[in-house]
Amino acid sequence: GESVGLHLPTLSVQEGDNSIINCAYSNSASDYFIWYKQESGKGPQFIIDIRSNMDKRQGQRVTVLLNKTVKHLSLQIAATQPGDSAVYFCAESEDNQAGTALIFGKGTTLSVSS
Amino acid sequence: DVKVTQSSRYLVKRTGEKVFLECVQDMDHENMFWYRQDPGLGLRLIYFSYDVKMKEKGDIPEGYSVSREKKERFSLILESASTNQTSMYLCASNESTDTQYFGPGTRLTVL
Numbered sequence: 001g002e003s004v005g006l007h008l009p010t011l012s013v014q015e016g017d018n019s020i021i022n023c024a025y026s027n028s029a030s031d032y033f034i035w036y037k038q039e040s041g042k043g044p045q046f047i048i049d050i051r052s053n054m055d056k057r058q059g060q061r062v063t064v065l066l067n068k069t070v071k072h073l074s075l076q077i078a079a080t081q082p083g084d085s086a087v088y089f090c091a092e093s094e095d096n097q098a099g100t101a102l103i104f105g106k107g108t109t110l111s112v113s114s
Numbered sequence: 115d116v117k118v119t120q121s122s123r124y125l126v127k128r129t130g131e132k133v134f135l136e137c138v139q140d141m142d143h144e145n146m147f148w149y150r151q152d153p154g155l156g157l158r159l160i161y162f163s164y165d166v167k168m169k170e171k172g173d174i175p176e177g178y179s180v181s182r183e184k185k186e187r188f189s190l191i192l193e194s195a196s197t198n199q200t201s202m203y204l205c206a207s208n209e210s211t212d213t214q215y216f217g218p219g220t221r222l223t224v225l
Binding site for chain 1: 118154155156157204213214215216217218219221
């Protein structure tokens with residue numbers, strides 16, 4: 001079946017470094033992808049999304065890259081800060097199905113040390 | 115800003131009790147979702163609803179039911195709580211196929 005997974009369960013970086021969190025997906029029909037951030041004891045918070053007609057999208061300090069050829073998604077965080085420490089999830093869905101739930105990866109825990 | 119609220123942050127219930135988890139969204143979203151989140155298993159979809167009084171089973175509906183009598187409110191019901199339903203429960207909503215916005219979660223412990 002289809003699933004979305006992340007390459008690494010944990011990632012540790014130093015404050016100020018750039019972080020790259022990766023995600024592989026297997027459903028070639030997926031055309032909408034989202035990155036969420038979840039801090040301890042809170043619900044997932046939307047960070048950035050991208051649709052399959054794009055290969056790059058930038059937000060504030062974050063960039064999402066989509067490589068449809070190898071079905072790979074990544075989240076880049078520039079100048080990582082201690083407040084970025086959280087679990088990051090990628091999620092995917094097929095846009096043409098109203099009400100379709102997202103399929104989530106298991107998450108990567110990002111730890112930022114000062 | 116979208117706001118999704120859940121009735122309780124923490125809940126402790128006994129085995130066999132009937133449990134109601136409430137979720138309210140204030141953005142007039144069509145779709146609402148209930149997930150549970152467990153260590154090592156990620157988020158798993160229990161039920162979702164794309165309209166008032168409509169519901170669809172997700173990946174793990176067993177032991178749960180839902181109710182959507184009003185557009186803004188989606189309730190998750192555990193008819194007879196069991197210890198394996200101890201989990202973090204997350205509600206989400208969206209419009210059409212747009213981004214889902216999540217509530218803060220309810221951490222349920224069943225003793």
